[in-house]
Amino acid sequence: MRSVSKYFDGGDTVANYKLDMEVDDGEFVVFLGPSGCGKTTALRMIAGLEDPSDGEIYFDDDRVDGMPPADRNVAMVFQNYALYPHMTVRENIEYPLKVRGVPPEERDERVAQVAELLHIEDQMDSDPGEISGGQRQRTSLARAIVREPSVFLLDEPLSNLDAKLRLEMRSELKRIQNELGITTVYVTHNQEEAMSMGDKIVVLNDGTIRQVAEPEELYERPRTTWVAKFIGSPPMNLFEGENRGGTVHLAEGNTLPTPAESSSSTVSVGVRPEDIDVSTDAPDTDWTLPGTVKTVEPLGEYVLVNVEVGGSVVNVKVPHTDATAGDAVHLTFDPADAYLYDENGEL
Numbered sequence: 446m447r448s449v450s451k452y453f454d455g456g457d458t459v460a461n462y463k464l465d466m467e468v469d470d471g472e473f474v475v476f477l478g479p480s481g482c483g484k485t486t487a488l489r490m491i492a493g494l495e496d497p498s499d500g501e502i503y504f505d506d507d508r509v510d511g512m513p514p515a516d517r518n519v520a521m522v523f524q525n526y527a528l529y530p531h532m533t534v535r536e537n538i539e540y541p542l543k544v545r546g547v548p549p550e551e552r553d554e555r556v557a558q559v560a561e562l563l564h565i566e567d568q569m570d571s572d573p574g575e576i577s578g579g580q581r582q583r584t585s586l587a588r589a590i591v592r593e594p595s596v597f598l599l600d601e602p603l604s605n606l607d608a609k610l611r612l613e614m615r616s617e618l619k620r621i622q623n624e625l626g627i628t629t630v631y632v633t634h635n636q637e638e639a640m641s642m643g644d645k646i647v648v649l650n651d652g653t654i655r656q657v658a659e660p661e662e663l664y665e666r667p668r669t670t671w672v673a674k675f676i677g678s679p680p681m682n683l684f685e686g687e688n689r690g691g692t693v694h695l696a697e698g699n700t701l702p703t704p705a706e707s708s709s710s711t712v713s714v715g716v717r718p719e720d721i722d723v724s725t726d727a728p729d730t731d732w733t734l735p736g737t738v739k740t741v742e743p744l745g746e747y748v749l750v751n752v753e754v755g756g757s758v759v760n761v762k763v764p765h766t767d768a769t770a771g772d773a774v775h776l777t778f779d780p781a782d783a784y785l786y787d788e789n790g791e792l
């Protein structure tokens with residue numbers, strides 16, 4: 446995509462603004478962002494279901510914007526996968542091949558291949574009404590894949606499945622994409638899905654690209670406070686601070702020994718919940734952030750402690766804690782784990 450924008454309502458709604466990005470051959474790219482940020486619109490423009498208001502879209506060296514969807518050789522799967530109810534699973538999968546005039550023998554072969562790939566061989570003679578939601582979604586994926594499209598587009602395809610199935614389908618989809626080596630763009634608002642499946646994640650907000658990075662990099666180096674507040678569960682804590690000649694003074698009245706490499710005088714200090722320690726005794730450190738425990742949630746894998754520090758709530762993840770609601774506690778963290786964002790919210 447080269448500087449692709451999409452406006453609706455005579456320009457009043459900016460669905461996408463100057464999207465610049467590339468998807469490599471065989472890559473699994475995820476568009477991640479909150480609801481309404483323009484993910485579906487971007488995908489529909491790649492599919493040809495929507496024309497850009499501005500900019501260019503290329504498949505390899507061929508400009509495709511303005512080209513009808515049928516000429517692009519893309520397959521798209523939506524959240525609400527619509528199967529033909531009066532056709533069996535087999536007939537549903539076979540249909541796109543029939544329409545394209547593929548001879549019966551080759552049709553049988555290709556349908557059998559994708560059925561095996563998606564583990565739905567036993568459901569082939571059932572009607573869509575007789576199979577589970579997960580099997581219906583597998584069938585719609587099979588119907589998309591059977592055409593051997595050059596680009597596979599998926600718009601929140603797992604949203605209608607229950608949590609267990611979603612997990613299962615997540616790794617299935619990744620496996621299938623790997624096996625076929627098919628260039629894929631996957632849209633989701635679910636960061637776990639994005640992190641687990643994406644080779645590369647494109648973070649969108651307000652119709653613009655906020656960061657393009659591999660999952661690990663996105664987690665390790667969120668480029669802006671917006672991305673930092675969006676990634677992680679719970680996301681990074683951000684403390685407002687003032688940078689005075691090499692030390693950061695937090696609004697909470699504490700001085701952090703954080704090396705202030707920023708030229709900005711107003712800064713945000715970001716610390717991940719898992720990088721903060723909470724203790725009921727005053728720890729033997731140069732400084733602490735004193736606060737009051739609001740809630741303690743034992744979540745099995747870890748304990749989530751919400752601590753009020755100077756009017757704002759700080760999320761802390763610890764293996765275990767003696768602290769209970771109402772306790773006065775001290776928070777500490779290694780300054781090396783802190784991120785320093787400038788007045789524009791940039792690293």
Ligand code: ADP
Nearest residue numbers: 453454458460479480481482483484485486487
């Ligand atoms: P997402 O998929 O990230 O939830 P969308 O791409 O569906 O976001 O929508 C982005 C913005 O564009 C929203 O404000 C939405 O209301 C608007 N929008 C999308 N499609 C249309 C349309 N056909 N007409 C008018 N506005 C639209």
Ligand code: MG
Nearest residue numbers: 484485486600
């Ligand atoms: Mg959408």
